[in-house]
Amino acid sequence: MSHASTSPQFKANTRKALGDTQLQAALGHVRHRFIDKRAQAAARLPEFEALRDSARDIKDHVLAHLDLYLETYEANVTASGGKVHFARNAQEACDAIVGICQARGAKTVTKGKSMVSEEIGLNAAIEAAGMVPVETDLGEYIIQIRGETPSHIIAPAVHLTKEQVAADFRHTHRHLPAQRDLTAPESLLSEARGILREKFLAADVGITGANMLIAETGSSIIVTNEGNGDLTQILPKVHIVIASIEKIVPTLEDAAQILRVLARSATGQDMTVYTTLSTGPRRADDPDGPEEYHVVLVDNGRSAMLGSEFEEMLRCIRCGACMNHCPVYHAVGGHAYGWVYPGPMGAVLTPSLIGVDEAGHLPNASTFCGRCESVCPVRIPLPKLMRHWREREFERHLSPATIRAGLGLWAFFAKRPVLYRFSTTLGMRLLSIMGRAKGRFHWLPFTSGWTQSRDLPAPQGETFQAQWHRAQKAANAKPSVTS
Amino acid sequence: MSTARDDILSNIRRSLGVHGKEAPRLASVQNRLAQTPAGVIPARGQLEGETKTAMFIEQAEMVQASVARLASAAEIPAEVARYLREHNLPATIRMGADPLLTALDWNATSMALSQGPSTGHDLNAISVASAGFAETGSLMLTSGQDNPTTLNFLPDTHFVVLKTSDIEVGLESMWQRLRARFGKALMPRTVNFITGPSRSADIEQSMLLGAHGPRSLHILLIETA
Known part of the structure; x- marks a missing residue:
């Protein structure tokens, strides 16, 4: 049972988001802090661009040999005393995890942050089996008590203000004094630390995601700043790792290359506070650590992306840089995208995983400004991949009649250059005269889709082609300059 | 089927x-x-001797760890006692079975010692890092009886001892050390790289120290064991 989507209502979602003043206030932090911190981190490391190339090449190599690395990885997990479970889809992954929990008679299950667990609807499955899942990442904990889904892949509660979080804590932590001061973010963090500490110590099973799986050693890697992923995995008797199949990297050296671009791209840190490699269950003379170590490897549509025009999307390391730099994400936030993965990476991945008929609006929500591709640590050509989805949507006649009619009309003129030049010249002159007073239009016939939420700039009176010809002529007329 | x-x-x-x-x-x-080809290794950590140590300290302090340089391991108990006193923390310390720590004379201080993994109620703990690296001021700790992993995460204040001779360049040198100690492709249950004290930016993107792990990290850099 995958997480249910509201992606088909993308347009309604965006209208709601644009009118939500609290959301708009919260999104202000994305626009500045994430972008500045990444830029500073990249500037501090002269080798950053070379490392992006290296990370891209490693992921391409893995994807081309994924079957072989999965076999190596599985053999090494088994050799270190762990167990690998393969899951074709969300249902099989949930069943495997619930089965492991039930075999240990688990009541409380703590969880580190994992996007693939959101994708497969894991919390609902654990609850349905009569156990209590507890999210331990601060952001995930906040959205869990609100009954929401993450709005960002690395900052799940980025859509909320601290006042909203304070209200949620008062509502949920009723055993604490009602008059306590929760105005400072520090007091919210400290309260969550106290509440979750008890959960960590009480948990029977701990579930974490994985930033990478290392074929060479059979290890899983997680990176966190809070330490929640570590407390989740070292205190309970059972540690379950859930990861999608493309998280494999060949060697420890390859992991180091990717770690160097991951944190810098995500939060602008050179290295996250905790980078942890876990290999198998606790050894015979270890005084702590889990007694069982399981890895649930999820396909859920990914093997079909290999060899397709969307294969490059499988390079994604889930840093969030593309959404942090996306003007559309800045305007509407993550929930508007309607499923688990928002922003440019979500606009490409979501149609691959749940279908273009369900999520066809998402690749249309792009200005193709190219900022996402310019910051992607593994250089995924996100605009190109979104364009592929638009083509598929058009081919399958999924785009609305007005868009198809408009494109048809444009194509009629574009195929007749003389007519095209004549009509655009006339149109530009007309609009320029009409818009001369204000320099922009609040309203024009047939353009409500644009003018409802923003003004249309008035043309200057000349088409691009006319300006180009004029400039070319002037350049040719000029005598060549010699020294 | x-x-x-x-x-x-x-x-x-x-x-x-x-x-x-x-x-x-x-x-x-x-x-x-x-x-295991190495790929791109930043020049930042590729230093020698004292400049490498200085880079480690600079990077560690940039991520809000504090660093004390000690001539020898014998100075550790007094430095731990001083730190706890100055921060108004209780004079207790929990540690694993690492001989470097258990061989020290803790009696000279009035601290209450205890040994073993953390139960979740220890305020202060001390561990010995297997190594560290200058590129990002990070520490490497490996699981086992000497330095139980729970001590890295449950206490509020974490002291970590690192020999200056164990400061390396970057992650690649950590892999070499792990392979030399445990064998090629073999690993201990847990390898932790720790870079500063625990933190979270999940509320309005403002970075706050002391999320679920230690609120402070004090590195004790020793010249000789």
Whole structure:
């Protein structure tokens, strides 16, 4: 049972988001802090661009040999005393995890942050089996008590203000004094630390995601700043790792290359506070650590992306840089995208995983400004991949009649250059005269889709082609300059 | 009935247009696993001697760790006592069985010592790092009786001892050390790289120290054991 989507209502979602003043206030932090911190981190490391190339090449190599690395990885997990479970889809992954929990008679299950667990609807499955899942990442904990889904892949509660979080804590932590001061973010963090500490110590099973799986050693890697992923995995008797199949990297050296671009791209840190490699269950003379170590490897549509025009999307390391730099994400936030993965990476991945008929609006929500591709640590050509989805949507006649009619009309003129030049010249002159007073239009016939939420700039009176010809002529007329 | 494992592997092979027995593909994978090519290593950590130590300290302090330089391990108890006193923290310390720590004379201080993994109620703990690296001021700790992993995360204040001779360049040198100690492709249960004290920016993107792990990290850099 995958997480249910509201992606088909993308347009309604965006209208709601644009009118939500609290959301708009919260999104202000994305626009500045994430972008500045990444830029500073990249500037501090002269080798950053070379490392992006290296990370891209490693992921391409893995994807081309994924079957072989999965076999190596599985053999090494088994050799270190762990167990690998393969899951074709969300249902099989949930069943495997619930089965492991039930075999240990688990009541409380703590969880580190994992996007693939959101994708497969894991919390609902654990609850349905009569156990209590507890999210331990601060952001995930906040959205869990609100009954929401993450709005960002690395900052799940980025859509909320601290006042909203304070209200949620008062509502949920009723055993604490009602008059306590929760105005400072520090007091919210400290309260969550106290509440979750008890959960960590009480948990029977701990579930974490994985930033990478290392074929060479059979290890899983997680990176966190809070330490929640570590407390989740070292205190309970059972540690379950859930990861999608493309998280494999060949060697420890390859992991180091990717770690160097991951944190810098995500939060602008050179290295996250905790980078942890876990290999198998606790050894015979270890005084702590889990007694069982399981890895649930999820396909859920990914093997079909290999060899397709969307294969490059499988390079994604889930840093969030593309959404942090996306003007559309800045305007509407993550929930508007309607499923688990928002922003440019979500606009490409979501149609691959749940279908273009369900999520066809998402690749249309792009200005193709190219900022996402310019910051992607593994250089995924996100605009190109979104364009592929638009083509598929058009081919399958999924785009609305007005868009198809408009494109048809444009194509009629574009195929007749003389007519095209004549009509655009006339149109530009007309609009320029009409818009001369204000320099922009609040309203024009047939353009409500644009003018409802923003003004249309008035043309200057000349088409691009006319300006180009004029400039070319002037350049040719000029005598060549010699020294 | 085919298993999920077989289905996934055969789907991958169908998508890639391979059958999985091609000699060049197998060789490519085997070579990479055997040779472990290093890739791009930043110049930042590639220093020697005192400049490398200075870079480690600079990077560690940038991420809000504090660093004390001590001439020898014998100075550790007094430094721990001083730190706890100055921060108004209780004079208690928990540690594993690392001989470097258990051999020290803690009696000279009035601290209450305890040994073993954390139960979740220890305020202060001390561990010994296997190594550290200058590139990012990070520490490497490995699980086991000497330095139980729970001590890295449950206490509020974490002291970590590091010999200056164990400061290396970057992650690649950590892999070399792990392979030398545990064997190629073999690992201890947990390897922790720790870079500063615990933090979270999940509320309005403002970075706050002391999320679920230690609120402070004090590194004790010693010249000799």
